[in-house]
Amino acid sequence: MAGMVSRLWSVFSPPTPPKTSGALRFGVLGAANIAPLALITPAKSHPEVIVQCVSARDRSKAEAFAKANGIPDVRDTYQEILDDPNIDCVFIPLPNGLHFEWAAKAIRAGKHVLVEKPSVSNSTEAEILFNMPELSQPNGPVLLEAFHSRFYPSWVLFQSLIDPADVVDVVSHSMIPWWGTKKTDIHFNYPLAGGSMMAMGTYNYAALRVLFGADPEECTSCTTKSYTDGIHDNSASPNGGTGTASSTLQGGTVMKPSWVTVKCREVEVADSSLPTGQTKYQTRELTLQGMIHGVFWHRIDVKEMNVIRTKDGKVVKKWETTTSKKAYTFKEAGGEFANLPGEVYWMSYRHQLEQFVNKVKGRPVTHWISGEDSVAQMKMLDMAYEKSGLGPRPTSKYRPS
Structure with missing residues (x-):
């Protein structure tokens, strides 16, 4: 504390x-x-x-x-x-x-x-x-x-632990308590492009896109509630996996951190200590608690389900391990990130500002949100709004001359 x-x-x-x-x-x-x-x-x-x-x-x-x-x-x-x-x-x-x-x-x-x-x-x-x-x-x-959260060390470390090719399921949730918003807020103003998907939900959609390493093929379902505009959205990814995003601006009384959980397919793991005819396999489940504002609090949990089988499929041994990681700085993230700039008092917005200034000054950037990424993000939001029956937010009449 x-x-x-x-x-x-x-x-x-x-x-x-x-x-x-x-x-x-x-x-x-x-x-x-x-x-x-x-x-x-x-x-x-x-x-x-x-x-x-x-x-x-x-x-x-x-x-x-x-x-x-x-x-x-x-x-x-x-x-x-x-x-x-x-x-x-x-x-x-x-x-x-x-x-x-x-x-x-x-x-x-x-x-x-x-x-x-x-x-x-x-x-x-x-x-x-x-x-x-x-x-x-x-x-x-x-x-x-x-998209400040994607510049923070805990998110960068979490993403590095995941191979998109192995991802089969992603579930993400965010919320704001009921006392944090009111009906007259611009969050609920349709002409001004309000809504939970546009507010907190956009973080969850980005998590699905980034962790699958691809854009969704379709939105299979999207349910909403008027005024509160809570959402529950299911999307299908190109590799056959599914993603679920949920968000509300009228949540429970207690503020709860946003989170994302990734389930990966079973993969073979090399283990030279095993006798001939036995093979080790591993299935991983990773969760990032505190996905949006990592500086306040976060934790990365990595659960590994291990099994050793014979050639004919007989189970020799099964066991689970769970480890937890935190990264309030890139130095704490360690490994390839250890020498990246940042201090413990740098919130995600400060990391984002660092990269923005570097880009403007013509210096190399270590993390960035490309224009193509931002366009893909809005296409996913449109897809969900269309599936919900609400339709995309209104288009401005303004056009660059």
Whole structure:
């Protein structure tokens, strides 16, 4: 417990090194509640990031937000931020239904874009946004969908323990307690592309796609509940496996960590100590508890079911082993990750910001969410919404000129 308290204290009160002369200046489009966690706090410990300005539909709200978060400047409009030649990057934590328009406008203005997940409202918008010609130009703008959890050491380690070719089943769940949302929240606003699938569920869908190493062939079933918009979705993968994602924004009273469990096929394991005619086989089941916000708490459990059989199939011996791992830093993850950058006070958003800055600066990145990945993610969301009968979220009328 003491270690957790110390870690979380450092997460929200990180060291604040001096900013470098070439630091990237961010403008924030929207005084959103997620912005301090997703950008402002991580930026404090990054010497190459300055959160320079913010704008909101209500200037008084933007002024209060700027004062509370130590942001120097307030602008009257989002466009004013895009028109400022001294702003290098924009962070877009607006309602989902506005992501497409303002990300496209920012790219056209030559700004690098970090856009909250889900990147857009549906795959139609994703195809347009992630294929804008500016993104393929040398030294053009950088666009990243902020799937922060996939940058955290525990997720990277968990993924490395799994061979997608062996995966036969993936189950993932996330939730927010009933007291964490209310009916008037934008999470439930259909015109603004709200819904549990668009909020928490998108993490679960991404887990299925990444761990299978492929996109689903079909959504076999998808059940939803109105207002609470809880979901239970089953998908079929190309290798014959099945994936199940469930999420709710109106869960039980107690906040429970998100999780994902992967079941793998039985494989033959080389064992030179066995006598002739006997072979060892192993089936693995791996679970990551705390999939989304690993910095608060997480655990990787690896269960191995072992069996030794003779050539005619007779079982000689059976046994199980379970081991647990944690990785609050890449050094703790060890192995091939041991030398990757990061401190214990780096939450997933800080790891994400590190890679975003590296990409903008033209330096190598160790982890990234490609445009193709983001398009595939929205196609999976559309597939589920279509199966549910609700249909994909509305498409913006805005088109890049």
